[in-house]
Amino acid sequence: MSEGGFGELRLPAGCSAVEGRRPTDLDVAIVASRFNADIVQRLLDGAVERLTADGIPMDRITVVVVPGAWELPIACRRLAEAGGHQAVITLGCVIRGETPHFDYVCSEAARGITQAATDSGVPVSFGVLTCDTHEQALDRAGGRHGNKGADAAEAAIQMAGLMRALPRRH
Ligand code: INI
Secondary structure, three states, X not given: OOOOOOOOOOOOOOOOOOOOOOOOOOOEEEEEEOOOHHHHHHHHHHHHHHHHHOOOOHHHEEEEEEOOHHHHHHHHHHHHHHOOOOEEEEEEEEEOOOOOHHHHHHHHHHHHHHXXXXXXXXXXXXXXXXXXXXXXXXXXXXXXOEEHHXXXXXXXXXXXXHHHHOOOOO
């Protein structure tokens, strides 16, 4: 069992389990914000690297750029509702300043991204860093705490596979 991050679960004997495959025939959209672009670039590189390492071809990856994390929900909702992608990955970086602005941007981005996924039924993964300092963000964008863009890509692959395997309402 790994410590922290995504690991494997030992399932109780006798239960039925639904596990998706890892599909490579996926059209994936990445919505990335320009604010704190040095950090988001690293998240984007990590996400694309993870997708292509998993066999998803570059020509099935669409990158959509928005100004800041605040704008992530509207763009990812449009993409999720349009139906051309089986997974959407959101990438951004919000760094705490001296005012409550940080709290509004983080909470509305998180709320809107969750809502886009649950309303559309298309998995939308959350690769938005919410950090106190630039250094904390660097640590999570390919530094000592991994790359949260790659993690968001990993979650998107797993969830796209799972959504194919889960029962649908008739
Ligand atoms: N957007 C971010 O993505 N990260 C931030 O740290 C940030 N800060 O600190 O202000 C930020 N603000 C911009 C916001 O997302 C919107 O783009 C802006 O308010 C216009 O709607």
